[in-house]
């Protein structure tokens with residue numbers, strides 16, 4: 001049968017957006033072949049979609065993975081991982097230094113009988129002391145959100161292997177341009193594709209990359225809970241990926257210049273950027289990251305939250321907004337935004353202060369960013 005999209009063999013340059021929820025079966029034999037897994041075919045959007053499948057293959061290639069499964073958001077991806085691999089009685093190790101919404105998910109997991117232990121990224125060298133016979137999963141970010149601390153992926157895999165736990169690495173901050181956790185030992189890589197993979201603040205998506213057999217398990221969960229991405233967002237994500245390498249290189253280059261300017265500024269304290277040679281995470285970052293150190297950094301402004309607010313309010317180029325990894329430079333006070341999900345006493349346990357800011361450097365002309373940050377620092 002002639003493919004209506006390629007009647008003369010000419011393929012569209014862009015994966016078509018297939019909005020169909022369901023597909024008309026050619027006959028019962030085709031239905032049987034699809035449901036028995038003998039042929040690839042589409043039946044219902046919650047199961048699979050060709051636009052989504054195309055972008056999954058591209059993210060898998062970026063991560064050097066056999067396959068990738070995409071879903072509705074980064075948190076949906078993390079939750080799919082938890083639901084697929086954890087059961088009552090299992091022990092999960094989480095780092096305080098991860099995206100705040102994990103705390104909420106951890107409350108749900110505890111209600112379902114999963115035991116959760118939290119540790120600080122600074123304590124990751126003592127990770128071995130935290131694992132137990134029932135530790136089923138270690139979930140980490142590196143660099144961490146928001147303080148950009150570095151966790152040694154190879155060492156974490158060594159500890160996970162002692163008890164047969166799965167190591168999951170959220171690679172959202174580093175992106176596959178700078179870091180590929182799978183060859184370093186992660187069992188699975190998770191992304192908020194809302195961030196640098198999409199890159200334009202116009203879509204929400206999550207991705208999990210890893211071996212094909214894990215795709216099948218994760219697919220089961222996605223199909224069951226209905227977290228399949230819509231085709232339009234998948235198409236936007238595919239378009240974002242076309243410039244991913246260019247954007248990532250520019251962000252890292254801009255971020256390095258910004259970090260160099262900010263270091264030593266009298267109103268900037270505790271600047272954390274793994275690309276700085278005196279950063280505590282630099283040695284490990286140099287081993288496990290490549291082609292630079294990404295576009296994100298964290299630092300304290302002055303001494304109080306009022307100082308940080310004055311600084312942010314004076315910015316003209318850098319936007320005061322959550323999220324990260326986009327074409328625009330974005331800045332926020334995590335204490336008032338991403339950490340808001342945490343009870344107040346937990347917000348500061350791992351080093352975030354009320355005047356800490358997280359800056360995601362964009363692809364604007366670097367002189368515009370540098371000048372903007374400078375004039376805003378003078379306003380503090």
Ligand SMILES: Cc1ncc(COP(=O)(O)O)c(C=O)c1O
Nearest residue numbers: 073074075099145172192194205
């Ligand atoms: C490192 C990291 N992981 C996961 C998430 C969650 O992603 P999403 O907002 O797409 O659900 C975020 C969100 O900021 C994040 O920064």
